[in-house]
Amino acid sequence: MDITIESLVFLIFGALTLGAGVLVVTSRNLFHSGLYLMMSLFGVAGLFVLLAAPLLAGFQVVVYIGAIAILIIVAIMLTPGLTQIKTLFNEQWMVNLAAAVIVFLVLVSVITPLMDDVGVDNWNADFTEDHPKAVAADSMTTLGEQLVDPDYFMLPFEVASVLLMAAMIGAVLLVNPGQAEDESVVPPEGEEV
Amino acid sequence: MFEAPSIGDLNIAATLPATLLALGACIFLLVDLFVPKDRKYITALLAAAGLLTSLVLALLSLMNIIEFGSGETAFAGLYIADQFTDVVNVVVLFTGLMGVLVAYNYLDRIGKQRGEYYYLLLFTTVGVMFMGSAGDLVTVFVALELLSIPLYILSGFRWPQEQSEESALKYFILGAFSSGFLVYGIAMIYGATGTTEFRGIWLAVDEIIAQDLSSKYLLLLGAGLTLVGLGFKVAAVPFHMWTPDVYQGAPTSVVAYMSVAAKVGGFAALVRVFASGMSNFVLDGATAAAWQDTMWLIAALTMILGNLVAIVQTDLKRLFAYSSIAHAGYILTAVAAAGSAAVTNEAAQAVAIYLAAYAFTNIGVFAVIISVEKDDSSNTGLDSLRGMSRTQPLLAASMTLFMFSLTGIPLTAGFVGKWFVFKSAIAADLFPVAVIGVLTSLVSAYYYLRIVWLMYFEEGEPQVYIPWPLASAISLAVVGTLLLGIFPYLLQEMAQDIVLAFGR
């Protein structure tokens, strides 16, 4: 691989994604973790742009960073006293680290040609593909149409809408501010004991 | 430009039972806003009516009296309306109906009579139905989440009780973690085959095997990770750790429903993804699909661990959590058998039969536990059943029947289920697993029959609370268990048209 602009950009965004990802997991300050999460998500958005998926990159910034990560940060701020954590990890963290490294090696052994040198016979010509087919220029429009096109993804789209509604109801139900009063004013029946 | 297709092409009618229920749930949600707090039986009735309507429609479709729509697929192949779909629909809709019956008075007793319970339950049911009928990995994934997310909330429905909230959080974290694995696996399968449709995957797998492409490793990895993700949902060892704690902490009425519904959804997806999409994934020289060995190993472990750990349990909810793990092992045996090409359909039929038998019995068991449970969710120990035959002969007899069925004693539904499962395992040359299955069934007899012993031969004054909805749920379960046990023909007839494999 020659060092081109593209590969440089890839390295920058890849490093941003991974570096910030590691910091999310290792930060003592939860609030910092949240900010690192945003950085990591931003790195992923950059990778999407490189992969010719600008619409998803936009989604990533607007939905993931703009809504999900912000929601998490708001939740962190709603739970004060937790931002500085004394013990970061639980006791088995070293075992877990080993497990994560092993999983990583397994994944890498399947997806990279590097392992060919080690003697694992799974070189896949596809993975070294440097010049994939061009993406149709109107892929952004097509994606938008296919998501609501009955011949493509309308069914999961509708199921996802029901899912989001169920999640919203559940979230409202669980943090309903009225619930505390509910409990005190109307004691549950049959709890005479 | 985008053009609206004519409705006829979509074959929406084929999805009628599922879409009707989804629509119903959305409408009840609005209606519930106008139902006063002390009249929540209206919402419960509406939910029951909705489930019943869909159940009748699904039954009609199952018995081939009415065929909704034309052909087996709808929404351009994303929905498969075959016999397997019908069986899954019937089982889960019945479970949902029972779930409403056992929940109504229980919610009153714990002071949580809220409309949300019923429509979240309907949403879960819709999720299971779309999972069982998925023709595409996208649908599997989204439907799985529709199945899981309301269940997380329902597990925590007993706030502010800590146990319930903790079980919800635990279920949520492990559930979300496992869906991460599932979706990573799906991404790998997509990478190997270039498609997410089962038919496309099937064709691509054929090509990968024929040309011995190296993307078979990618496919293997994808299959493994998918198995991890779905294994969590069905509580297969070693991904079972959440089960006992969640079952113990969650409201019992929720456990009654989810111990069946989550399994039905998970196994339906396993059958669709593995037995249907990747049944032809046979690596060089092997006689069965590449995933079969792993699957039967997990099945064997699940049966052994579930049954052995259940022996030492003293809490009914924990005991039946381990029992449900053990039963997941039996069903997995059949899924493993589906890896042998000649047995695929037979094994899928066995899965459907076992799920139907298990649904009747297991809901019945939890209905009995609800009847002895105190309002503060205590008294679910084994002792609570002591001497039940004297004060409550009918309830004790029902529980005995359920225990016989779970053990697999002839003339009960459980026996029929096990018979077909082990038959398919033997047909697939999986003798060791079948032997382990029979042996662990013998072990399970110890703890199941100990409950019968407690009820009949020990002294005690159990306090029970059985309002009519609960009583009718238990009666339905008894009738179902007996009916399916005495006339296995019914189940066989129902399942025999299940044909899964593509291209054969």
Added chain:
Amino acid sequence: MVPLWMYLVVAAALFCVGMFGVLSRRNAIAILMSIELMLNAVNINLVAFWRYQAPERLNGQAFAAFVFAVAAAETAVGLALIISLYRRRKSVVADDANLMKW
């Protein structure tokens, strides 16, 4: 162009970082953030596979869009559970919730 496997390695690494976080962090919100990392790893995979293996159909991108929707739903419910537990316990340390008691 950058070869496909490089994207896949980044995704695999991110997935494993997230996995380690879920297994090891004691704070429930931190666990939730780790789950987000895992889902993002999946999205990188999906889009990379789409770009290099099958750019003529949009399945991969559409799937990634559904992962967004699911991630949003999971986060909403997860945070609701965490906050409602926090209100009563003043703690969202997962160990305290006996969460990792296998």
